[in-house]
Amino acid sequence: MEAIRQRIAARALVPGDRLPSIRQFAKTMRASPSTIVQAYDRLVAEGVIAPRLGSGFYVTGRTLPPLLLAEAHTPTTRAVDPFWVSRQSLDSDPTTLKPGCGWLPTEWMPNDALRKAFRAVARGENSILSEYGSTRGAVRLRRLLTAQFAEGGLDVSPDQVLLTGSGTQAVDLICRLLVRRGDTVLVDDPCYFNFQALLRAHEIRIVGVPYTATGPDTEAFEQIILREKPRLYITNSVVHNPTGSSLSPQTAFRLLSLSAASNLLIVEDDIFADFETTLVPRLAVMDGLEHVIRIGSFSKTLSASVRCGYIAARQDLIAGLIDLQVATSFGGPSPVITEVIADVLKGGSYRKHMLEIQRRLGKSRKVVACKLEDLGILPWVEPKSGFYLWCRLPDGQDSTDIAVRSMADNIIHAPGNVFSVSQSASSFMRFNVTQCEEERVFHSLEVLFAGRSLSKTAKSGL
Amino acid sequence: MEAIRQRIAARALVPGDRLPSIRQFAKTMRASPSTIVQAYDRLVAEGVIAPRLGSGFYVTGRTLPPLLLAEAHTPTTRAVDPFWVSRQSLDSDPTTLKPGCGWLPTEWMPNDALRKAFRAVARGENSILSEYGSTRGAVRLRRLLTAQFAEGGLDVSPDQVLLTGSGTQAVDLICRLLVRRGDTVLVDDPCYFNFQALLRAHEIRIVGVPYTATGPDTEAFEQIILREKPRLYITNSVVHNPTGSSLSPQTAFRLLSLSAASNLLIVEDDIFADFETTLVPRLAVMDGLEHVIRIGSFSKTLSASVRCGYIAARQDLIAGLIDLQVATSFGGPSPVITEVIADVLKGGSYRKHMLEIQRRLGKSRKVVACKLEDLGILPWVEPKSGFYLWCRLPDGQDSTDIAVRSMADNIIHAPGNVFSVSQSASSFMRFNVTQCEEERVFHSLEVLFAGRSLSKTAKSGL
Structure with missing residues (x-):
């Protein structure tokens, strides 16, 4: 959506112009066609583009109310308080990874x-x-x-x-x-x-x-x-x-x-x-x-x-x-x-559905725990059910700091202190194992940890 | 529903018995078949009866939790306060007439x-x-x-x-x-x-x-x-x-x-x-x-x-x-x-739907106002839109009193004082014209007014 908006803003696309086809634009953006379909649909809903039957999408020339452009995301400058995770994850776009959110991916639902x-x-x-x-x-x-x-x-x-x-x-x-x-x-x-x-x-x-x-x-x-x-x-x-x-x-x-x-x-x-x-x-x-x-x-x-x-x-x-x-x-x-x-x-299918979910979760908790362990992130207990892992970060890493910096990687984490009345959980992070399916989650943490360790080393080297 | 429950309670119907057919029972109860269908469906939901494919409904023998029987209605002994109309009309059964409620009949909706x-x-x-x-x-x-x-x-x-x-x-x-x-x-x-x-x-x-x-x-x-x-x-x-x-x-x-x-x-x-x-x-x-x-x-x-x-x-x-x-x-x-x-x-139909609703309401307001006038009930203003008529009752009739007594006729009215902070609207009543299609609404009021006048006369005769 942002890429199309930028092209319109830069007048690379002007009113009446036809947008790239879904397939073509998916290739350009290295995204799946379904992501592009979703983005186009949203731009249609916003009135920025309009479909013409059988011949693709066209720029309408209607300008967006300026505030709408900024709306999709809660400003990252907001305090990391109990509202932070909710608003970030509810208002995130579909490309955002959300290991910090409190729900199953939509494909897991019945x-x-x-x-x-x-x-x-x-x-x-x-x-x-x-x-x-x-x-x-x-x-x-x-x-x-x-x-x-x-x-x-x-x-x-x-x-x-x-x-x-x-x-x-x-x-x-x-x-x-x-x-x-x-x-x-x-x-x-x-x-x-x-x-x-x-x-x-x-x-x-x-x-x-x-x-x-x-x-x-x-x-x-x-x-x-x-x-x-x-x-x-x-x-x-x-x-x-x-x-x-x-x-x-x-x-x-x-x-x-x-x-x-x-x-x-x-x-x-x-x-x-x-x-x-x-x-x-x-x-x-x-x-x-x-x-x-x-x-x-x-x-x-x-x-x-x-x-x-x-x-x-x-x-x-x-x-x-x-x-x-x-x-x-x-x-x-x-x-x-x-x-x-x-x-x-x-309906007869619900019980079966939940048994399958429980089986998948058992597997997913193990896989994600292993990957986290490789990064020195250790679960506080090993849960018998559900999709949460409450973990301690290594080397005194501050989870709020990690969560804020992860925003740049388009990843939403749930830092420990948003859960803690006494604010004593700064080294903890809650992971939703079902939202950790992409390696990017772990890679991003690895890079952030390394950066922090490097700057620590740099400091101690002074 | 009450009739079936009573037959079960009286053991006129015992577990395994087949219920009267929809058509037959509609005749007995002088109700429309769709009302009976609705009643049977609700009894099924409550587990009291169960359908057997192609052969009607049977008594299950499961007993209802005793409190459920009393639940459908808010007790009439409750104070006539701002909650009264809401709870009475939301929890009423489909046979209740609701000139006091604040919505259109379901058949009027799109x-x-x-x-x-x-x-x-x-x-x-x-x-x-x-x-x-x-x-x-x-x-x-x-x-x-x-x-x-x-x-x-x-x-x-x-x-x-x-x-x-x-x-x-x-x-x-x-x-x-x-x-x-x-x-x-x-x-x-x-x-x-x-x-x-x-x-x-x-x-x-x-x-x-x-x-x-x-x-x-x-x-x-x-x-x-x-x-x-x-x-x-x-x-x-x-x-x-x-x-x-x-x-x-x-x-x-x-x-x-x-x-x-x-x-x-x-x-x-x-x-x-x-x-x-x-x-x-x-x-x-x-x-x-x-x-x-x-x-x-x-x-x-x-x-x-x-x-x-x-x-x-x-x-x-x-x-x-x-x-x-x-x-x-x-x-x-x-x-x-x-x-x-x-x-x-x-969808294109909504605007047309609302125009039709406006037309029907214009007619309905007139018809109901005439019928109310026959009873000496006069609108305070003649509204240009909507489905409400705010009316003064004749002869100092007290609308709260009328509303409470109408419960016995299975009719829910909205007495003036539930709308009035100063409690100065005791002689007013709000009528929803779309819920006044049955003559029973007017007939009940006529009888109640007459009873009141009679007892007045009787008193003054003493």
């Missing part, structure tokens, strides 16, 4: 099942196509969820489940209901960076609990509860983000005992449940939703475009959450969205 | 265009099917919006537009960015009831500005600004909800002058723009987005299931709103949703 479900929507009832839907969200999907929960040992009725716009919105609604400005909320240190961004938006005091390979440090947890009197604790039990480790039964029991004694509510974000390959204890199951709220979504396993989250909680909490969702979103998630998710979950 | 767009999604790119999309939302839809704005005289670049999950979420994000707990926000009195629900969720002080047939009372507006120092004013310029009236140019100019002088920001909710049949001045256009934020959505004209809202605002505000949307929803609206909306808007 796209055929999604297509089938959308065809069914196109044939389906008007009410699914154009109505608001009920305040709790489609009962069909809530029943499927409760059936899943029951398999895991948690019996809840579908009316204890509220469907939300996303997993993030689920946490947001819970904070709105239960936490007030200035209250304290506990998170793991390190934890998913967007928990921090979200809590900051609520002007909530965030306190981190040191995370160990078997869950949060329960001694520290106890002391912090006594000292801080927090309202909530937000955590992942399975495939903890960013470390990839999971809760041990002992830690789970200890956490629940401590929380019950001090009336602390726990939000257990179960978003990675379908990646689980070994049996991990769930706080929501052990506790039976008395002091635990379970949330989750389908964005990591099914589709981030067909977005929907859920909250399973005590009946009294659900009633308040429904009103809040009506006030702030007018109703639950779209009937189309929930119908498509229910279709995919119910 | 369902064919939606089906076509979903078929295109099913054939389209993986990235639309399963990726998060960019933080501002699809540029394709933002460009279509800015082209629409330009037609109306407002030039903004697509990067001044942020797509959101819904129109309500747009207002919510703006409040999160600009207003703090305890601040004062102005709304019209009467105004769309969910503005109040939303502002209360933010713990914001709400002050109402008396609304006249040409917009807010500007003298009262001036005094209130001086006295209350509000941060925001939220209003509709076209087809004001609930009154159906629109802003006059004089009022628009005066409002903008007063707001600019006191640095008050105005949120102009343009959700009814596509219903407009006469040219109404827009605050956003006159002001050029300096002190005005334009919001809107496609829920009323295109689909409430394919939900998406937008915010058009100054660049500095958009930057903050993007971060807030990432923190609270992780990204903009779904690429599938925005793709479908863009497809429908771009």
